[in-house]
Amino acid sequence: MPKKFGKRGVIWTAMLILLCLIGAFAYYRQLRYGLVVTHMGDYVSWGIYISNFVFFVAISLVGSLVTAIFRLGNIHWSTPLTRIAEIIAVSAILFASFIIIVDMGRPERLVNLFIHGRIQSPIMWDVIVISTYLVISLLLLYLPLLPDLKILNEQKEKNMGWWNKVYLFLGGFWKGNARQERINQKAVLILSILIIPVAFCIHTVTSWLFATTYRPGWDSTNFGAYFVSGAFLVGAGAVVIAMYIFRKIYHLEQYITEVHFDQMGRVLVLLALLYLYFNMNEYLVPAFKMKKAEEAHLVTLFTGDFAPMFWFSLLAGLVIPAIIMLFKQGRKPLPMFILGIMVVVGAWFKRYLIVTPTLLHPFLPMHDSPDRFRHYFPSWEEWAIAIGSLAGVLLIITFFVRIFPIIPIQETIVEQNATPEK
Amino acid sequence: MQLLKNKAGLLAIYSLAFALSAKAQDAAVRTVLVDISYHMPVNRIPYLKVTAKEKTGRNFIPLKDIKGKVYIDEEAESSLLEEIQTDSKGESRVFIPAAFKAVWDASDSHRFIVVTGARDELEATQSELEVTKAKIEIDTAYKDGVRNIIVKVFRRQSGEWEPAGDAEVKIAIQSLLGNLPVGDEDTYTTDEEGIVSVEYTEKDLPGDDHGNYVIVARTDDHEQFGNIFAEKKVNWGVVLEPQDLLSGRSLWATGSRAPVWLLGLAFSIIGAVWGTLIYLFIQIIRMRKAGRTAV
Numbered sequence: 001m002p003k004k005f006g007k008r009g010v011i012w013t014a015m016l017i018l019l020c021l022i023g024a025f026a027y028y029r030q031l032r033y034g035l036v037v038t039h040m041g042d043y044v045s046w047g048i049y050i051s052n053f054v055f056f057v058a059i060s061l062v063g064s065l066v067t068a069i070f071r072l073g074n075i076h077w078s079t080p081l082t083r084i085a086e087i088i089a090v091s092a093i094l095f096a097s098f099i100i101i102v103d104m105g106r107p108e109r110l111v112n113l114f115i116h117g118r119i120q121s122p123i124m125w126d127v128i129v130i131s132t133y134l135v136i137s138l139l140l141l142y143l144p145l146l147p148d149l150k151i152l153n154e155q156k157e158k159n160m161g162w163w164n165k166v167y168l169f170l171g172g173f174w175k176g177n178a179r180q181e182r183i184n185q186k187a188v189l190i191l192s193i194l195i196i197p198v199a200f201c202i203h204t205v206t207s208w209l210f211a212t213t214y215r216p217g218w219d220s221t222n223f224g225a226y227f228v229s230g231a232f233l234v235g236a237g238a239v240v241i242a243m244y245i246f247r248k249i250y251h252l253e254q255y256i257t258e259v260h261f262d263q264m265g266r267v268l269v270l271l272a273l274l275y276l277y278f279n280m281n282e283y284l285v286p287a288f289k290m291k292k293a294e295e296a297h298l299v300t301l302f303t304g305d306f307a308p309m310f311w312f313s314l315l316a317g318l319v320i321p322a323i324i325m326l327f328k329q330g331r332k333p334l335p336m337f338i339l340g341i342m343v344v345v346g347a348w349f350k351r352y353l354i355v356t357p358t359l360l361h362p363f364l365p366m367h368d369s370p371d372r373f374r375h376y377f378p379s380w381e382e383w384a385i386a387i388g389s390l391a392g393v394l395l396i397i398t399f400f401v402r403i404f405p406i407i408p409i410q411e412t413i414v415e416q417n418a419t420p421e422k
Numbered sequence: 423m424q425l426l427k428n429k430a431g432l433l434a435i436y437s438l439a440f441a442l443s444a445k446a447q448d449a450a451v452r453t454v455l456v457d458i459s460y461h462m463p464v465n466r467i468p469y470l471k472v473t474a475k476e477k478t479g480r481n482f483i484p485l486k487d488i489k490g491k492v493y494i495d496e497e498a499e500s501s502l503l504e505e506i507q508t509d510s511k512g513e514s515r516v517f518i519p520a521a522f523k524a525v526w527d528a529s530d531s532h533r534f535i536v537v538t539g540a541r542d543e544l545e546a547t548q549s550e551l552e553v554t555k556a557k558i559e560i561d562t563a564y565k566d567g568v569r570n571i572i573v574k575v576f577r578r579q580s581g582e583w584e585p586a587g588d589a590e591v592k593i594a595i596q597s598l599l600g601n602l603p604v605g606d607e608d609t610y611t612t613d614e615e616g617i618v619s620v621e622y623t624e625k626d627l628p629g630d631d632h633g634n635y636v637i638v639a640r641t642d643d644h645e646q647f648g649n650i651f652a653e654k655k656v657n658w659g660v661v662l663e664p665q666d667l668l669s670g671r672s673l674w675a676t677g678s679r680a681p682v683w684l685l686g687l688a689f690s691i692i693g694a695v696w697g698t699l700i701y702l703f704i705q706i707i708r709m710r711k712a713g714r715t716a717v
Contacts, residue, residue: 118677119688132695139702146709173713180712187705194698 004160005402016395023388026381027102035105037381042369044359044376049103051352052386055234056096056393057130057206058227058347062235063089063137064199068192077263079415080255080407084242086141087406088235091396093134095389102385122208129202136195143188146174147410163403203227210354216297217358226278230347233271237343240264242397244337246406255407258333265331268343272322279314297361306357309349317346452476452544454485458536458551460648469517470551472536474508484512490538492516494525497535501525530555530578554578556586558639558652569622569658571604573639575612577647585616589641593620595627596636596653602627604637622658629659
């Protein structure tokens, strides 16, 4: 059940709000002075913003994995995790949309996308699929919440102030009768089926923003599968982190057990190996051929300026967690929490590595350009906005668990009664 | 014993001499090779291209930032055309300034002198180039129903243009990424009257939107004339009818001209997904109603 913030909760929320405010101030400066406050230029025109966007889109895919794929696969152990996965998905996709607007520089021109939009452009596909995915994710968050809203509505005295009105507005009509149950179950089933192709589309289309552009490092037919596999990995990593924190703070040991960490560990190993396979395809095949244009890009990654970040993201964010999680001890809550952080941090740097080094290595030589265009390191405004958006995602999740039950109470009880532990 | 001592002494002297010689070679002055070429483009100011390089092994390495002075006819301050500094390719261009028109017109031939100063271990140099003024004219004619390109080369002599015999010229059709040579030969040599006549049989070469293309003729580093150019536009080409790639439906057209198959595919998918979502919203309304009429 949701409960008031404790001292730590207040400090945590205040810190997130502060980061969001700093990000908002940086965005004000960007609006006031233009994209000149960033360190993007003629070559690196997609910097940390688009890296962040790809990261958010990736992390949002976990909603479809835990809620839909596991549900349709009749995997019951994941039931207590579905709401965590869905709120991560909703908040991440919201900020993915926001960060794209930030990257545009002139937000009022967003309307042009709808007036003069070209259905031929992957950018248009991305806009359509992101908005669709957001609506589906919101519905998948809302519909399974209805039975829990009934519980909240039944214990008004325990709830906080005017939130009772919100619960009443959202779920006051839910009586839990047979007809409602039947309609709701059917709707959730339809959504679970619908979200899978849409989820694959959202990240495949995001990958096509890159792959349909002829550039070293992006010119790949594998990019869709490469992005989707990476997205499931980072999303699962994020769920593990959230599981550990909510379990600890809300004392949910009864619902989120060590079995859940063990099972998520197995899922993560599978996803890490799958992503490793696609990484090998993406780097080893071009490296074997070493075409001249690809060479500069690959050398920068393997041994050049980006090598520390590249090897960190590959080893610390992928290989080492996968190896540790092969062992049962590695799938205990605390190691899983640490490994989840490694996976998510590695994944963020991985997105940065997908975007930036390629832009610094165009096919045509860089002529008559200022020296600063040949390098890229984000300005403080870019960092502030990126960190602010990350804080924004966490803030939405924080407020959500403050207001709604993070464990699907009704569903979990039904599951536990239906499949008693042996 | 005395012999051994003498040999040891000689060995020491040889070693010292060898070491000193090696040291001297290390600090040897590097030779700079300076090359001057004269260029007379069509309807443009003639210019000189100065190239500085040095030979390292079998390769010629361009020398950057070599400073020098370029003179016309004599090495005097009044004859200084320009002070130069070579770029990263070891090159520098000197256009004949308008102030030297009188000097330029006064003689049929000119001597260009380039003097570079010493820098670090690079030696100072002086190079010269003697150029006789020349020009090329292009004409066309029909002989026995075949098109002919007639190129005439003239040299300046005693203030008059005289035919320049035995001059090698290249004749080509100008194109976007390099010229197409005319005929079977790479170069043609003028006769005593300074004329080269080449049969031109190409009939299906594309021209511009009026069927025009440009014949070019030039001498290539001629020892007396340098590099002189001429061109003539002819209406011998096939009229180019540019393909209108934007007016039809295509992936690269504007949004309103998207391919029908793409529109069909995209809107079918969007319709199917959003149709389902609308159906789900209706289900939420049904659930609300079901709540009011509890069963």
